[in-house]
Amino acid sequence: MDLQHYQEFQRLLAEGRRPEASSALQRFIASFTPDDDRRAWVRSFLESGDFGHRIRHELYEHLIFPVLLDGYRRSEVWSTFWLAKTAQNLYASAALHAQIEYRSEQQLLREAYELEPENAGIRKSLLGALLRWFAYCQHEWPTGILFGVDGATPEECKQLLEEVSFARTLDVDAENEPFLREFEQRIRNYQQRLRAA
Helix, strand or coil: CCHHHHHHHHHHHHCCCHHHHHHHHHHHHHCCCCCCCHHHHHHHHHHHCCCCCCCCHHHHHHHHHHHHHHHHHCCCHHHHHHHHHCHHHHHCCHHHHHCCCCCCHHHHHHHHHHHCCCCHHHHHHHHHHHHHHHHHHCCCCCCCCEECCEECCHHHHHHHHHHHHHHHHHCCCCCCHHHHHHHHHHHHHHHHHHHHC
């Protein structure tokens, strides 16, 4: 691997020279030999957090995703967690997303949690994903509770209540209890509406 190509890519990108930056990035990706430790570079890159909201597509598709996919297929916690953390890249590429059966960020975090439930970072990330989902589900309140793009059915309300209970097990310091309590009450109120209809 030739890190000079990656440094050149960063410099050219900072200068706004996108076509040249893309060429430098392609040279960097091509510079890896079969003996190079791609996994070590990917781990260092991801854990640095120096990539913003989404990783450049060529880098993700040709270098990062193959490393993560390999670890994911071996039920490796780190790779599963980082697939979830890079979900925006997955969502942007149907071809890559299909290789993990279109799993969502939340599903991947749940898988990582099941592999290593004592991991505080995974627990916190999964709780955050659940809280964002709950906020979406109730964003049309008092009109109703959503599940997907439609109003929740009685069975989906039951599933949401189970997810709220699960979220409480992740929220070890009960920091989100007021939000969870309010959301739970809204689900129950919505269930009553459904029964009365």
